[in-house]
Amino acid sequence: MTTHKIEEIGEFGLIDLIKQDTIQNPGCVITGIGDDAAVVLPAPRQLQLLTTDMLVESVHFDLRTTTPWQLGYKAIAVNLSDIAAMGGTPRHVLVSLAINKQVSPDFVVNLYEGMKEICREFSVNIVGGDTVATPGGVVINVAAMGEVEPGNIVRRSGANPGEIVAVTGKLGNSGGGLDLLLAGDWEDHDFAWPLVTAHLTPRPQVKAGKLLGLAGASSLNDISDGLASEINEIAAASQVGIRLFAGQIPLSDELRAAAALFHKTPLDYALYGGEDYQLVFTMEKSKWRELQATDLGVAVTLIGEVTKPHTGVVLINETGEEQPLAARGYNHFR
Amino acid sequence: MTTHKIEEIGEFGLIDLIKQDTIQNPGCVITGIGDDAAVVLPAPRQLQLLTTDMLVESVHFDLRTTTPWQLGYKAIAVNLSDIAAMGGTPRHVLVSLAINKQVSPDFVVNLYEGMKEICREFSVNIVGGDTVATPGGVVINVAAMGEVEPGNIVRRSGANPGEIVAVTGKLGNSGGGLDLLLAGDWEDHDFAWPLVTAHLTPRPQVKAGKLLGLAGASSLNDISDGLASEINEIAAASQVGIRLFAGQIPLSDELRAAAALFHKTPLDYALYGGEDYQLVFTMEKSKWRELQATDLGVAVTLIGEVTKPHTGVVLINETGEEQPLAARGYNHFR
Structure with missing residues (x-):
């Protein structure tokens, strides 16, 4: 990496750095990163699950105790966990990242490497996102989409006496x-x-x-x-x-x-x-x-x-x- | 409103304040706000569009020049615009909000009123989200899901000489x-x-x-x-x-x-x-x-x-x- 700050390469430069290896399950993606919205193909006769989680530096994580790779892994993991908690299978994620302009592009690349590792493990596609500047700490938002057979969905509300x-x-x-x-x-x-x-x-x-x-x-x-x-x-x-x-x-x-x-x-x-x-x-x-x-x-x-x-x-x-x-x-x- | 700070009512108190009137198009929602993930029903034979945008205080907006209502409206609008830019129809949004614990719950209620207004206008459901504390400025992330007939999708890449x-x-x-x-x-x-x-x-x-x-x-x-x-x-x-x-x-x-x-x-x-x-x-x-x-x-x-x-x-x-x-x-x- 020859540049030292994100502001030197810009948002489009960042997208070029991270868009490799974002599609793990190509059968259900028509268009991934790079247009106004991603285009995906839902499986027939499945319900869809939508969830999101936001992680804020110094509230949810501390960069003195986590590496960017670990942080990326966890930001995806907590969303996949919400899909799992409905009995579903995760399919796609959208990643939003607010980061200081002075940060090295390596930080973002390593963060995405952690995300890509867990996405590979669970065949999940990173289909889009947003990368923005912030004067404050790092904020990561992940939104996840999953699928579930209508008969297999499990809510919080179905427990019965005797179980x-x-x-x-x-x-x-x-x-x-x-x-x-x-x-x-x-x-x-x-x-x-x-x-x-x-x-x-x-x-x-x-x-x-x-x-x-x-x-x-x-x-x-x-x-x-x-x-x-x-x-x-x-x-x-x-x-x-x-x-x-x-x-x-x-x-x-x-x-x-x-x-x-x-x-x-x-x-x-x-x-x-x-x-x-x-x-x-x-x-x-x-x-x-x-x-x-x-x-x-x-x-x-x-x-x-x-x-x-x-x-x-x-x-x-x-x-x-x-x-x-x-x-x-x-x-x-x- | 009798409480003065978000930390007094907590995340679950906030959810109770905002979950009214979040579903504008009930036919395609099985479960909205309140479980690990929302459950929605995709329209048959449509492709799905996924997009997300993050807005950061003092980068994308200034609370001295926008009201919370206007900010909520705009945070949804910019995402619906991305769905429109693919020829699609927006269906659902997930809203993540990072906010200081000392802020009044009224701020969040007014922000959501602006979101609900534009969602009403375009029959879009707010199906979930995440509300978290931050020591920094307000950060809003919206992820939107839309649908498009396979034949009507329009990308950036289809322009031809002579048009x-x-x-x-x-x-x-x-x-x-x-x-x-x-x-x-x-x-x-x-x-x-x-x-x-x-x-x-x-x-x-x-x-x-x-x-x-x-x-x-x-x-x-x-x-x-x-x-x-x-x-x-x-x-x-x-x-x-x-x-x-x-x-x-x-x-x-x-x-x-x-x-x-x-x-x-x-x-x-x-x-x-x-x-x-x-x-x-x-x-x-x-x-x-x-x-x-x-x-x-x-x-x-x-x-x-x-x-x-x-x-x-x-x-x-x-x-x-x-x-x-x-x-x-x-x-x-x-």
């Missing part, structure tokens, strides 16, 4: 990773890497979301704001009560080590830590038993049960005590 | 309006209002774009970065030369008055002013003659002709002199 509650993966790792990044000495701890990775480059549970839709999950959320917040959303939208068994919530050994370091409990990370991008879902018991034979690409763990309306969300600890679980979470206004 | 070049409306008004707003005393000038309005609340040429697609326009751009930039894009994408007749470029009397005030030429505003959101297109001469019988909802004016490749874009002044017209425009990196 099980389960989650994919381990919870709290991302929150533990964030605390390690903020402390600054994470490279000194041999348990840190999986936690830091969970925070910086979360892998959206696209395969699991789609298979849970096929398997008849009755409600589904991705865990972006902590389990406490997400489970309360399902309870409220479905108008049911939910009982969670604290001892069954899946926690990693690495998280236990990090929690000890920070004098916190691993359960608090799982309930309130946020940004795990695992899935929480409800399902009839018979379907849950059938699900055990399915390879979701990630472990699933039963953590609770759906009860009657007006019983609230309660957490039952290992000695059998119940306490209400409020939606207090990671994302109040963030 | 006419034409534009909708008058050009340069937005640039004149911007200079009036920056000067601060626009209310003293009786010619100012149409120019200021053209800048603050541009009306996207959705009907004209769709009818131009139906009428067989061979190339089409919306004029967001000034005519000089847009016509060079068409010439480059279509690999043709273009001759523009300076005396035929449509200019308003109000722009002439503003240009005199600022010691500029009205033609410079039209060529380089930007943000007019009119359309520039090319078309076979026979189709152009047929087009005169069509009500596009806006006047169209013939301003030039398409010539052979490698002849560049030239501007011919009223005494017959030719000069190359470079793409220097409003939007270098902005």
Whole structure:
């Protein structure tokens, strides 16, 4: 790279730098980057899913603790997670980037390399975007489009009394990773890497979301704001009560080590830590038993049960005590 | 409104304030605001158009010269204009907003009122979004989805030698309006209002774009970065030369008055002013003659002709002199 600032190459120069390798699934794209709008071909008899997420420097990320590549990966990941949380398959993204004119074009190229890596992994096309100047910090907005068979869509509102509650993966790792990044000495701890990775480059549970839709999950959320917040959303939208068994919530050994370091409990990370991008879902018991034979690409763990309306969300600890679980979470206004 | 700051009501409180009247065209929406992703129903046998634009405070707008209502209107308008520039019909938008926690919720409500007004006008649904905190200025990102019949899509790249070049409306008004707003005393000038309005609340040429697609326009751009930039894009994408007749470029009397005030030429505003959101297109001469019988909802004016490749874009002044017209425009990196 011979230029040193974005303002020297301009928006069109930037587009030339990034438009390579943006189309991973050419069958459904007529026109990608380069006209007033992208033109895509929807699959017949599918519903479409539309979602968007904005990440703001010093609110959602810190360039001292993330590389541009990791940031690009995560900006796409959080949107694919929302598509997964509806039982859908992501197809296309639009990327908007506000960046200071003095930044090196390398920053943008590396950011896009991270985006292209996750797009390759999930066969998602980058079909357009907007790159603008800002006097402030970096802002990234991604809008994602996905598809879902009408019969496989899973909302927050379908949970029924008598069903099980389960989650994919381990919870709290991302929150533990964030605390390690903020402390600054994470490279000194041999348990840190999986936690830091969970925070910086979360892998959206696209395969699991789609298979849970096929398997008849009755409600589904991705865990972006902590389990406490997400489970309360399902309870409220479905108008049911939910009982969670604290001892069954899946926690990693690495998280236990990090929690000890920070004098916190691993359960608090799982309930309130946020940004795990695992899935929480409800399902009839018979379907849950059938699900055990399915390879979701990630472990699933039963953590609770759906009860009657007006019983609230309660957490039952290992000695059998119940306490209400409020939606207090990671994302109040963030 | 009894609360005074967004942080007091949180993101979910905000969603409750804005989610009324977001669906204007319910037939194509299954689920709007409120789940992980919106669910929409694509029209059969249509191609889909995807576009996005980001507006940054103090780069793209100044809260001293625009109201939140006007800003909301414009943030949607610029995206609908991109859909119009492909010959399409806008259907859905996703709105992301980064805003300081100390701002009043009224700001957001008024911004959304402006968005809802233009969405009502064009039957567009606000199906989702993201509202996040920022320590910096306001950032608004809109992603829009539209539809187009496969046969009616118009790209930048279809212009052919021998065709006419034409534009909708008058050009340069937005640039004149911007200079009036920056000067601060626009209310003293009786010619100012149409120019200021053209800048603050541009009306996207959705009907004209769709009818131009139906009428067989061979190339089409919306004029967001000034005519000089847009016509060079068409010439480059279509690999043709273009001759523009300076005396035929449509200019308003109000722009002439503003240009005199600022010691500029009205033609410079039209060529380089930007943000007019009119359309520039090319078309076979026979189709152009047929087009005169069509009500596009806006006047169209013939301003030039398409010539052979490698002849560049030239501007011919009223005494017959030719000069190359470079793409220097409003939007270098902005």
